[in-house]
Amino acid sequence: MAKKIQPIERCDSDVIHEEIVNKVREKMPQEETLYDLAELFKVFGDSTRIKILWALDESEMCVCDIAFLLNMTQSAISHQLRVLKQAGLVKSRREGKIVFYSLEDEHVKQIFDQGLIHISEESK
Amino acid sequence: MAKKIQPIERCDSDVIHEEIVNKVREKMPQEETLYDLAELFKVFGDSTRIKILWALDESEMCVCDIAFLLNMTQSAISHQLRVLKQAGLVKSRREGKIVFYSLEDEHVKQIFDQGLIHISEESK
DNA sequence: AACACACTTGAACAATTACTCATATGTTTT
DNA sequence: AAAACATATGAGTAATTGTTCAAGTGTGTT
Numbered sequence: 001m002a003k004k005i006q007p008i009e010r011c012d013s014d015v016i017h018e019e020i021v022n023k024v025r026e027k028m029p030q031e032e033t034l035y036d037l038a039e040l041f042k043v044f045g046d047s048t049r050i051k052i053l054w055a056l057d058e059s060e061m062c063v064c065d066i067a068f069l070l071n072m073t074q075s076a077i078s079h080q081l082r083v084l085k086q087a088g089l090v091k092s093r094r095e096g097k098i099v100f101y102s103l104e105d106e107h108v109k110q111i112f113d114q115g116l117i118h119i120s121e122e123s124k
Numbered sequence: 125m126a127k128k129i130q131p132i133e134r135c136d137s138d139v140i141h142e143e144i145v146n147k148v149r150e151k152m153p154q155e156e157t158l159y160d161l162a163e164l165f166k167v168f169g170d171s172t173r174i175k176i177l178w179a180l181d182e183s184e185m186c187v188c189d190i191a192f193l194l195n196m197t198q199s200a201i202s203h204q205l206r207v208l209k210q211a212g213l214v215k216s217r218r219e220g221k222i223v224f225y226s227l228e229d230e231h232v233k234q235i236f237d238q239g240l241i242h243i244s245e246e247s248k
Numbered sequence: 249a250a251c252a253c254a255c256t257t258g259a260a261c262a263a264t265t266a267c268t269c270a271t272a273t274g275t276t277t278t
Numbered sequence: 279a280a281a282a283c284a285t286a287t288g289a290g291t292a293a294t295t296g297t298t299c300a301a302g303t304g305t306g307t308t
Contacts, residue, residue: 038171045166
């Protein structure tokens with residue numbers, strides 16, 4: 001993305017909404033927390049990764065099986081697994097030549113479910 | 125992102141993992157559902173939008189107040205509000221010159237909370 | 249040792265994206 | 279009607295990202 005910043009002129013309704021803005025500012029979580037939260041959701045924001053996570057929620061799988069399941073190259077899957085691992089969403093275990101991946105914890109499913117609730121509401 | 129596709133050669137462990145892959149494939153939701161889910165999380169995957177959503181969870185606000193709160197231009201905020209509106213996450217209401225935005229429903233907070241749980245687990 | 253297999257990694261490229269800037273729209277005030 | 283304000287929108291741009299391709303690492307087999 002690009003750069004942020006710059007001094008912003010406040011609109012004329014300043015006086016009117018001053019209190020609201022101050023109240024909201026007080027209650028906002030730390031900048032860093034919100035950034036981390038965005039980073040986490042960014043990881044969920046790709047259909048390949050969503051599919052991988054969904055698959056792993058069903059069963060531990062090796063890289064080549066995930067690639068086969070999703071009809072993608074091992075390389076592409078491996079790159080995405082790296083992203084998922086860095087986000088702390090999956091873990092791996094080597095068994096000879098094969099590396100098995102599985103979900104790191106059960107939060108993934110819960111995050112999915114909340115998303116699905118929104119989607120199903122939407123399509124009404 | 126680039127394009128997907130291509131015929132993928134299955135790895136040699138075919139026979140061994142065939143059953144698992146088939147079982148997982150059966151249980152996977154529709155392609156479109158997973159795509160929509162990724163699209164939804166993509167919207168959450170930007171810290172500006174996360175901040176806007178968080179602010180609106182505290183209080184209905186007009187564009188210029190959000191811009192002031194986040195120290196960004198009205199234009200930038202307006203562009204992001206458009207994205208949020210298209211995703212069905214926020215709604216707007218005009219009052220004279222001013223347009224007030226608010227959350228469309230209460231799912232937003234719940235999706236946040238799940239994300240925060242993951243983050244706090246992570247930092248242990 | 250040489251080879252094959254499962255996976256990882258780095259560079260390159262196309263597609264996407266978040267912002268800026270300039271301009272347009274809609275509303276109120278004069 | 280003209281001017282001012284709040285917001286929206288389109289084009290342009292720099293940064294980011296997901297995939298491909300080629301080459302690398304690690305493990306088992308011959």
